[in-house]
Amino acid sequence: MARMKFLCDAERCIECNACVTACKNEHEIPWGMNRRRLITLKDGVPGERSISMACMHCNDPPCAGVCPVDCFYQTADGVVLHNKDLCIGCGYCFYACPFGAPQYPQTTNFGSRGKMDKCTFCTGGPEVDNSPEEYQKYGSNRLAEGKLPLCAEMCSTRALMAGDGDVLADIYQERSLRRGYGSGAYGWSTAYGNADKGRAFGPGASGTKGS
Amino acid sequence: MLVKRSTGKPARGSLARSLASGLAAGLGATVDRRGFLKSSGLAAGGMAALSALPATMIRKAEAGPMVPNVEVVTRKNVCTHCSVGCTVIAEVQNGVWTGQEPGWESPISQGAHCAKGASVRELTKGERRLKYPLKLVDGQWQRISWDQAVEEIGNQLLDIRKQSGPDAVFWLGSAKFTNEASYLFRKLAAFWGTNNVDHQARICHSTTVAGVANTWGYGAMTNSYNDIQNAKALLFIGGNPAEAHPVSMPHALRGKERNRAPYIVIDPRFTRTAAHATEYVRIRPGTDIPMTWGILWHIFENGWEDKEFIRQRVYGMDEVRAEVKKWDPATVERVTGVPGEQVKRVAELISKNRPSTVIWCMGITQKTTGTANVRALSILQLALGNIGVAGGGANIYRGHCNVQGATDLGLDVSTLPSYYGLAEGAWKHFCRAWDVDYDWMKARFTSKELMEAKGIPTTRWFDAVTYKPEDIEQPSPLKAMFVMGHGGNTVTRMPEMLKGLEKLSLLVVADPHPTTFASFKQRRNGTYLLPACTSFETDGSRTCSNRSLQWGEKVVEPIFESKDDYTIMYLMAKKFGFADEMFKHISVENTRPVPEDILREINRSCISTGYTGQSPERLKMHMKQQADFDKITMRASDGPCKGDYYGLPWPSWGHPELRHPGCGILYDTSKHVMDGGGVFRARFGVERNGVSLLADGSYSQGSEIQDGYPEFTMAMLKKLGWDKDLTPEEARVIQAIGGDKPDEVSWQTDLSMGIIRVAMKHGCVPHGNAKARCVAWNLPDPVPVHREPIYSPRPELVKEYPAIPDRRDFRLPQLARSLQSKIAESDLRQRFPFILTSGRLVEYEGGGEETRSNPWLAELQQTMFAEINPKDAERLGIRNGAMVWVYGPENDAKAKVMAQVTERIGVGTVFMPFHFSGYWQGESLRGNYPPGTDPIVLGEAANSVTTYGYDPVTFMQETKVTLCRVEPA
């Protein structure tokens, strides 16, 4: 079965932020929440590269490991989702996530930070696919509509890719060969590298095929 | 938390909540598009009732993709934020734009967007849009009705016309108009009786148009974004497409990857485009000609030029050689600061990897030597034989979505549509096309002289308000300005602009947003704001930078009380009393002229640029059949558009029925003229000082004249014996136009387009086959020469490379050499030790009012900043993120901005983005906007500290090189 992955090709990314606003547009993400963001390394000097970063939908996701209420689950496509009805806003997933994906509506309030929100790979949440309730809490569910995340679909330079990890790996290899060098398949090993440890978690562990 | 777009609660959602501060205040219009629809049922009267509702009462909308049984209508339009022309697929339910999908079939964008394109849906939610007409009374905004607005504005304008003449009104149009609106606005100004009509092209690429048109005939990008994939080397100079035209970048990056093409960026700033470069050249701002001549020096020195191409198709290269000789590597290094080795490497890379393309933007054009810069680069491409070939070309990225079209359609002080100029013949041509009497038209103007004189350009409208009347070559200074779709922070010298603004007796701004003009409290009366809708709320065509026309469908009805540009222009024309004449052949539904009819009128009249083949039917078919077009050549291989280039990139000669495919690449002799082939335009006569200007043994594929030839006229047809190919009807029209001199009817003025048809039948290009000009004798600098900027950071070079002498043009005086030498001799350089340059951010567009009002974009750039090199910052004790004052050398100008300390900018240089406004010398102007319409993000305008300096050919303002001082705030 296909394993969903994101791959950002740093040789292509020009930090145009299309992925960011596409995400805002698709899910009506409010101000201050950043399911997806662009990080620039070596800003302004030779070697400058930008990476579009969101939830990487890891194999063995650290967020799920630390969640005290066990609100995460992973679909058969490998998409890591969470149940906002269970989330208590403790913030542990942010400490655990290597990529800074989890977001909270309140960051400094005493006590709760509100329900965690993060990239869903455009796959909604535990409510019925494409129901109004699902949209309200998690945004749209493009995967169920037979589409892919809008950030990748709208990427200006085709730097950000989303979809079946095997296909993406293929595409990326083609590009690397064509260029004569490889770089920038960023986060791949961090997010998907632990597949062989077999530390399946949660009831949805099937389908974490790894890379 | 997320708020569903379909089941609504939008007012409680991201936006309304977020914007509550602004909205709750005044208009009470905490209503979004959906809320508006439901309660008012699209009726205007609903507003009053809504105003009474508290924010939390806004109810759910019924529409949305998640609601079953609600039909989803898909509409196709084009992104309004830059000239690339990305297809926008809108999903509409119950008249509300609820979803945006990628348009993968678009041959240009292939589904891609940048931050702006991916957020255009917000424009029709319109939280911060102007909602109804407003009038400024004693510093307070008052809501008025459309009827009252048109009545009052019309009366005041007519009064001004009566007292001060038609030239006292300045008509400022927009590069965001559709082609149809651009043409209509030009026509409106003509019927009003003035040439004082301009738009953004003046301030972005007017020098490009002047420069390349004077070189090879037409003022446009020669190839296409897609064609860059064929380039074997890419040279970006004075452009940052990664931020300004992101969706052009996949083409460039694919070229780089597939062809292993060297990717060279020449820029004072290490831009995001440069981040992907294989060779980055940092030059001193304002030294583009020395750099270009430095490259050409090596090319000539090593014999890398394309000698055969130059012999056949280029005029005057020897004079260029003489100028280039002066620019040996040592001199180039002394002036530009670029090491000689690097210049040589660049020359070698673009010479040995041909075809190579040169890509430029406003870093080249917005200079006192803008036109000369453009010409130097054009000459470089001619020397390398890179023009008219796939993978080569001068790929000039225009700015706004329709700046190419608006320029082509004459929204300009110096010409009628289609570059016919302002001479009597041009007026007569359009009077015939518009079916109005020439004498009647002449009577609309103060005099025939003013009818044929260039108007006042937008870069200096305020000078025409504040200067002494005797300095302005028209009966009266400007008294009123009618602005449609144009920001107020786009021109330099804003402190003086404010004085002009204050002195105007009437200011009308028709725009989706109030714009910077509305934010200054200098005006307390006599300002009207008319809510115009965006291009997503109307239909019409727009021309991308690569000359392709794309038809945009109306996505939703104009929101709130806004009206589209056509309607506003019609209402004004009606008030002025010439609507019947103006819309004689354009049907008007209610008060809305039908854009298809306007395009058909364009098709009939704009012959010289080949805007004739692009009928509404063909354009709509192209949008529908996008999938049939090749993604690199842009040519349809199948389907009803088979053979056409996507969007019929102009010129598409002759009647639509001829099915000319458009020209994917201009001046391409390897193709038949009916196949998109072409040659350089014979625009400047047939010979000069005894030397032929016609091409020498070069001609487009299949031409029956296998040599250069002049432009086609009836006389030439007769001489060739081809006049018998004309149909009787065509002959009759030509006879009617020519009167007693039918031989003088040229291909441009022949409304039957028979001459064009016959010429092409014989494989000839109607505009003749000439050489490109290296020497443009009609320009101030026939061969481009380096001239230091007015505010030169190198006073010691000013004597050697002085600015042009002071002069007059465009009805105004222009200071240059006197000012420059005064500055060079003063101690200004010591007091203002930094070079100031400006540029673009990917999140914002133009003056930025629209994009800074869009929360999805505004969140990404919340602060106006100035980039400063770490070395300078350390010396001045400025840390990253601290506030600094940037002082300009004129009018005690200053701006308080955040310091961004970065290596991106060179030592001694300061960079500021130009999209901000709403602050003035440290003061927020937020309270001056009509309540609820203030953009989310405000900041100091870069142009509040920019200075005097104009290109002599177009009066393009100098935004890229001036001086400044930075101090910690």
Add this chain to the structure above:
Amino acid sequence: MTRHHRHLLIHLLVLAVLVLAAPAVRAQLYQNPVNPPATKEQVPLYQPQEKLVGTVSIPDEKLSVLVQPEGREWREFRSYWLRVVAGTLALGMLAALTLFYLFRGTIRISKGRSGRWVPRFGGFDRFAHWTTAVSFLIMAITGLIITFGRPLLIPLIGHEAFTSTAYASTFLHNFFAIPFTLGLILIFVIWIRDNLPEKADLVWLRTLGGVLNKAGEHPEAGRFNAGQKLIFWAVVFGGFALAVSGVLLMLPFSVTGIGGMQILHVLHGLIASLMIAVIIAHIYIGTIGMEGAFDAMGRGVVDENWAKEHHSRWYEEQILAMRANDGRPVHHRAAE
């Protein structure tokens, strides 16, 4: 040679050609570009195993961290080591005390109750103690729920109910930080003088307070013996460490970045584990572990014999003071 063999041979040949050709094809594709767009040294992405921090245009600075592999280590701590440490300490202490109880039983007042009461803790002392104690207990329990609820409670009560429990737990945990901290300050102020170390403490410690001496002979001690002093200082140091780290955890990223938050959490967890173990022992010795001990905090008075046995020096001071005070009992710096 059969047809089958011939086929096999052809297949092998084709395969061999492909295998041989592959490197050539690859080499062709891998040819050096005219200009390598970036060298390995220029692009930090080649070494992605360290924390990478870049820049973001949005104001949320913490999002400029591209990757923090430490997150996985923190996860390791949070979902494994914390449970092991806290569990081992708490259960270990309980087990040790059980064994001790079985071995020693309740430490009786060797001379039996005298029936005469000596005042030991005034109302204010007790208020300070119980404020701190109750807050601590609630925070300990809610902390343990958050830490162990997922493996222990979710299987029992299900996800939804546990979320409610956990949400209430976090709420209570955060809320009781306030009285806990206030109590802690009070305790510190009113008892520090009697908890300063002195020589006698060494004797007490050497003999472990005479706890193992069934005969009921205890080393001399002042108002607080060395064991109580240890508890005091453990509570003061541990408590303040918990309070400070806890407040910072409640205001995430207010003073430190993500690495700091992880360290704070680790510290908070480890100290809390230790404190829970210490307090379990404290509770034991204050209740079933020792006859007569609970009265001190429960009622504020102690049996005279108990006082003589455990705090002989303090008892004598009390008697002396009482006499000097015309026979009226003296509350030790009581706040009456």
Add this chain to the structure above:
Amino acid sequence: MRRDDTPKPNTSKTEKPGIERRNLLKGLGIGAAGVAAATLANTTAPAEAATESRQDQLKSRYQDNAHVERFYALNRL
């Protein structure tokens, strides 16, 4: 410009969606009514009606259709 001038369209300080408030009440309720009551309240909450079964939540949604293939093809360009 001074950042504090920018109207921070901040998210949820002013308003929390219903589900949060419900959870807060739920959380407080547990002290009084105990676990069972909370569970009951949970199951009767209207939002739960639309929740998928555990099996459905975990199901695969990805479809290798023409749309997705088109996306891959564009990335190969």
